[in-house]
Amino acid sequence: MKLVIIKYNAGNIQSVSFALERLGVDFAITDSPEEIAKADKVIFPGVGEASTTMAYLRNKGLDRVITSLKQPVLGICLGMQLMCTFSEENSTDCLGIFQETVKRFLPQGDMKVPHMGWNNLTLSNGWLDNAIESQYAYFVHSYYVPVNPHTSAITEYIKPFSAAMHKDNFYAVQFHPEKSAQAGELVLKSFLAL
Amino acid sequence: MLTKRIIPCLDIKDGRTVKGVNFVNIRDAGDPVELGSLYARQGADELVFLDISATNEERKTFASLVKDIARHINIPFTVGGGISSVADVAPLLEAGADKVSINSAAVRNPQLIDDLSRAFGAQCIVLAIDARKIDNQWTVHTHGGKIATDKKLLSWAKEGQERGAGEILFTSMDHDGTKEGFAIDPLSKLNAMLDIPVIASGGAGLKEHFIDAFVLGKADAALAASIFHFGQVKIPELKTYLKERNIAMRA
Numbered sequence: 001m002k003l004v005i006i007k008y009n010a011g012n013i014q015s016v017s018f019a020l021e022r023l024g025v026d027f028a029i030t031d032s033p034e035e036i037a038k039a040d041k042v043i044f045p046g047v048g049e050a051s052t053t054m055a056y057l058r059n060k061g062l063d064r065v066i067t068s069l070k071q072p073v074l075g076i077c078l079g080m081q082l083m084c085t086f087s088e089e090n091s092t093d094c095l096g097i098f099q100e101t102v103k104r105f106l107p108q109g110d111m112k113v114p115h116m117g118w119n120n121l122t123l124s125n126g127w128l129d130n131a132i133e134s135q136y137a138y139f140v141h142s143y144y145v146p147v148n149p150h151t152s153a154i155t156e157y158i159k160p161f162s163a164a165m166h167k168d169n170f171y172a173v174q175f176h177p178e179k180s181a182q183a184g185e186l187v188l189k190s191f192l193a194l
Numbered sequence: 195m196l197t198k199r200i201i202p203c204l205d206i207k208d209g210r211t212v213k214g215v216n217f218v219n220i221r222d223a224g225d226p227v228e229l230g231s232l233y234a235r236q237g238a239d240e241l242v243f244l245d246i247s248a249t250n251e252e253r254k255t256f257a258s259l260v261k262d263i264a265r266h267i268n269i270p271f272t273v274g275g276g277i278s279s280v281a282d283v284a285p286l287l288e289a290g291a292d293k294v295s296i297n298s299a300a301v302r303n304p305q306l307i308d309d310l311s312r313a314f315g316a317q318c319i320v321l322a323i324d325a326r327k328i329d330n331q332w333t334v335h336t337h338g339g340k341i342a343t344d345k346k347l348l349s350w351a352k353e354g355q356e357r358g359a360g361e362i363l364f365t366s367m368d369h370d371g372t373k374e375g376f377a378i379d380p381l382s383k384l385n386a387m388l389d390i391p392v393i394a395s396g397g398a399g400l401k402e403h404f405i406d407a408f409v410l411g412k413a414d415a416a417l418a419a420s421i422f423h424f425g426q427v428k429i430p431e432l433k434t435y436l437k438e439r440n441i442a443m444r445a
Contacts, residue, residue: 011314014290018265048315107389110412111196114317114360116391117414118197118239118444136197136444138270140292140317157196179270179292181234 003027003192004039006066009056011047012178016076019178023188033065040071041192045178046078050089050102050143053078067095073170074191080165080172081143089143097170098150100162102143111158114142119175121153121163127171128153128164129190135183137163137175145174197442198408199239199415200429201393202422204229206245206275209255226259227266233422234269236429239444241267242295242363242417245275246338257285264290272320278306280313287314295320295363298336301343301350304357311358320393321359323350325380326367332380339367347380348387355390362388363417365395373399373421381411393417401427401435408441 005016007029020027027043028035036042044066046053057063066073066083075083082094087102094102105113118136121128132153144161147154153164155174164187165172171191177184205212210224230241243263245256260273273286274295283294294314300306300321310319324339325332325347332347351362364384366377376394384392391414394407398418407413421427437443 011287011318014261014288015264015292018290019268021265022268047318110385112389112391112414114390115196116317116361117199120195139196140270142317176270179268181268184268 001040001192002038003041003043004036005029005043005045006036006062007031008060008062009048009053010045010078012045012076012176015176015178016043016045019184019188023185023192025192031060031062033061036062036065037069041194042066042069042071042073043191044073044075044079044083046076046080046082048078050078050081050087050092050094054082054092054094057082063095067097070169072191072194075170075172076178077141077174077176080174081141081145083165083170083172084145087143098145098148098165098167098172100145100148100150102145104143105141105158108158114140115144115157116140119155119157119163121155123153125152125166127166127190127194129186132183132186135186137173137177137180137183137187139163139175141174195442197239197444198413198436199393200237200404200433200443201240201242201415201417202233202238202429203242203244203395203417203419205419206243206256206259207247209259212246227262230263230267230271233429234267237433237444238269238429240269240292240415241271243271243273244295245273247275257289260286260291261289274320274322278303280309283310283314287318293318293320293361295322297322297324300354301334301336301345304353307354307357307359311360316358316360316390319359320361320363321351321354322363322365323347323354324365324367335367348383351384351388355388359390361391361393363393363395366397369397370395371420372397375399375403376407376411376413376416378406378411381407381413385412385414391415398427401432404432404436405439405441408436
């Protein structure tokens with residue numbers, strides 16, 4: 001199996017690489033459209049701000065590469081948000097794979113923004129390992145994707161939101177599997193086993 | 195439910211942990227990677243690695259150490275110590291650190307918070323504030339607590355939030371090292387005022403102190419060093435204890 005991580009200005013590429021190394025998986029990090037298109041599986045990481053990241057992807061032509069992929073693609077954190085149609089973060093048009101708007105959390109009482117730390121998940125449809133429901137995943141984000149028909153796991157913070165999604169060959173998680181200890185390894189293994 | 199976080203802090207000098215002491219399950223407590231891995235296995239929710247090196251020469255080893263930590267540790271970690279520019283931060287995040295903490299340099303140049311937040315995102319900028327009560331006012335100190343400034347804890351924390359910090363790490367110098375509990379009063383004031391998470395630091399001695407920090411102080415996370423390093427409080431036992439008392443904890 002040929003696995004690639006899309007190389008762009010995402011902040012967590014190193015951490016995702018190390019997580020895959022810990023699982024003993026071979027992979028390449030590349031921004032070559034040909035190499036990405038030829039891969040069996042693609043990871044689309046993401047830490048950063050939506051508008052500058054989308055501008056970077058468009059500038060490199062990676063936006064069209066990502067939307068045209070037919071093999072399993074895993075979006076992580078900002079990667080998942082950019083797979084939606086629009087983000088309230090600096091009013092950014094995104095990739096439009098999931099027909100959803102990414103919204104900003106509004107702080108409420110003791111619940112602060114960013115949503116930062118370990119939270120649990122309730123699975124709603126299929127690709128994640130059930131064992132993850134008894135564990136916690138690490139989140140850091142100020143924007144969220146509302147619960148929608150493509151939601152595969154729900155987490156509650158201020159309101160229920162999409163912790164994971166799936167549509168066709170596109171898979172996505174809001175949390176950071178690369179930093180989520182055993183729970184994160186389960187997620188990466190589920191994706192690698194698809 | 196979002197859990198409260200328990201964060202061991204490791205001081206690093208010249209690539210080695212300082213205050214590293216006797217561990218039964220570890221070959222080399224002076225090795226930050228080994229000690230950090232042990233804490234991660236024990237259930238620590240995050241780690242903080244603070245470079246207390248005095249010279250730039252010693253500091254050079256830190257970025258390669260950060261990469262080594264990221265390679266082996268599967269939970270988030272913050273690094274700090276001597277960071278004063280965007281150029282200082284980029285290699286640390288690229289090496290795999292999740293957040294950086296800034297302290298003295300932000301007091302000297304508050305614009306640094308704006309610059310770092312814009313360059314890397316608020317979520318990875320931790321504003322560390324060391325403060326001590328002087329004439330009934332919580333006064334911000336810099337340079338490891340040596341120099342008093344004219345800034346006050348609450349207004350400086352608020353300014354930090356407005357400039358784009360993603361989290362506040364508040365250390366009470368009056369409580370640090372006493373093992374008599376966290377500074378609950380300023381902690382609860384900070385948490386009532388801020389919209390970003392606050393990490394309580396300084397004074398942890400007993401498991402009960404963590405309850406006070408979370409319930410009375412409303413802290414989002416609590417940081418400690420020596421009680422974990424010396425094994426006076428063990429992370430698995432602490433987390434079980436807190437969970438039994440209805441504090442949301444990652445098991």
